[in-house]
Amino acid sequence: MKDVKTNIQGIAAHPNIVVSLLSGPSLGAHTILSYFEDEVRKGKVFRAGETVQMGWLMLMLKATDAGELEVWEPRFGAIPIVWERGASRTYRQLIVQKSVAEQLGVEPSFPSLVQSAVVSPNFETSRDLLMSREPSTGTDSGWLFAADSNESEGGRLVSLFEIASKRPEVIPFLALPPSASVVLKDGRVTIKHGDEEVSSDSSELLRRLPASDLIAAT
Known part of the structure; x- marks a missing residue:
């Protein structure tokens, strides 16, 4: 997995947001992170436990020990939804x-x-x-x-x-x-x-x- 994070902590009173995708080009992570960066610049504050719709799927934000917000996505086949770290499926779909x-x-x-x-x-x-x-x-x-x-x-x-x-x-x-x-x-x-x-x-x-x-x- 490759971790990519926002750089909004220095420009807004907001924790950085981290997206993990499968190894390879980080374009997908940047695409997802650009949404969060734009919303933060508009004044939006994201919090741990919050869900955000991305395409047809939902992403959940979870707090890390480092004080950042990590992006998690649904695992298919588990109902009710079980969340797992990353956003590879979300980006592909x-x-x-x-x-x-x-x-x-x-x-x-x-x-x-x-x-x-x-x-x-x-x-x-x-x-x-x-x-x-x-x-x-x-x-x-x-x-x-x-x-x-x-x-x-x-x-x-x-x-x-x-x-x-x-x-x-x-x-x-x-x-x-x-x-x-x-x-x-x-x-x-x-x-x-x-x-x-x-x-x-x-x-x-x-x-x-x-x-x-x-x-x-x-």
């Missing part, structure tokens, strides 16, 4: 979701991991998936997940985090805006929004989406 939205020429519309979605009875076990999004209201993300278009009854509300833990292949598409739809069938991906349509037949990004890597610990 943020970049992938933005890139998928760009495929359709739309701005990402990030839900929150604590929002709910409707899932069909066969969603968890089906090989193929159909996703569609309606406008988000309150705790409802607007997302609907089904095994196929014929499933119209028996849906139940489940948190997006639980859905993504069980079916990580949906993660890249969660920031698509309302009116978007996604079909994952026979190893092929097709996404639509309005008159725009992109598939894995023509998009290298969609063809190589690393679903398992998005929640991996390393």
Whole structure:
């Protein structure tokens, strides 16, 4: 892990914030830290135990013995959420979701991991998936997940985090805006929004989406 920290302690009465990412370029850490630096310069004070939404995920700040604030992210598969040090998954998912939205020429519309979605009875076990999004209201993300278009009854509300833990292949598409739809069938991906349509037949990004890597610990 590589630690990167803000340099705000000297310019504001605020503890430095530390982000740990997997070894390699520190661009991801700087991207996350720039958010905190900008907010502190605006007068925001972050405190230990506070959560901050980054993309669709949440980051938690924890105090260190050195008096700094360390960034922790959710561990997938654990409900209720278990937090672990770092922000590698958060950064990877943020970049992938933005890139998928760009495929359709739309701005990402990030839900929150604590929002709910409707899932069909066969969603968890089906090989193929159909996703569609309606406008988000309150705790409802607007997302609907089904095994196929014929499933119209028996849906139940489940948190997006639980859905993504069980079916990580949906993660890249969660920031698509309302009116978007996604079909994952026979190893092929097709996404639509309005008159725009992109598939894995023509998009290298969609063809190589690393679903398992998005929640991996390393």
